[in-house]
């Protein structure tokens with residue numbers, strides 16, 4: 653018994669030493685825990701949002717034509733470049749343009765580029781024309797199978813015609829229907845409408861003239877990415893002499909860019925407020 657008790661005592665001592673040793677080793681390793689590793693866990697700056705800007709038309713497709721020969725493709729790329737510069741200030745956004753020069757990019761390709769880039773937001777930028785030269789003002793569009801009105805349907809048909817070389821129009825309404833189902837499952841449609849309304853509000857506040865019923869809906873092929881909130885803005889009518897003149901004035905192009913930057917800020921600002929609530 654004595655022998656066995658001694659053995660047990662010895663064993664306990666050994667165990668005690670081991671535990672003490674390992675705990676002091678633990679203490680040592682705890683002391684050695686690198687402080688930078690802990691700091692790394694703290695959130696730093698939020699990841700910049702990726703904005704894809706889509707200046708309409710380009711290359712062989714000039715888009716709408718003005719009374720004085722202004723081409724839509726040239727006006728919208730200047731506004732897109734100004735907006736790109738303004739969005740980059742402050743590091744809150746990264747910006748990708750679907751075309752950076754005067755090149756023809758099919759509509760499908762524009763959607764594919766935004767998806768490939770995993771965009772957080774997509775804005776297609778256009779300028780329109782109208783048979784009535786008195787019609788003027790900006791308007792904003794989101795995707796819908798049923799157009800909100802005849803003019804929006806006609807506009808979507810005009811803009812979609814830009815992709816005729818590659819877009820199978822017979823399948824187009826199918827694509828829109830499928831996209832809308834996917835969008836409603838993922839909340840993309842609501843986000844798109846919220847973004848469009850934000851642009852209308854910001855334009856209103858910034859003194860940008862708006863078309864009556866400024867936010868409309870139709871089946872725009874370029875807005876058919878199911879995961880990316882998207883809107884299309886028509887900056888004005890090149891068929892109206894006042895709008896045409898304004899759209900070619902650099903200060904007005906910069907002002908439009910500033911209003912669109914404020915819209916993007918408001919969209920993401922409101923988005924994070926909703927998530928916090």
Ligand SMILES: [Zn+2]
Pocket residue numbers: 708709715716724778779811
């Ligand atoms: Zn256009």
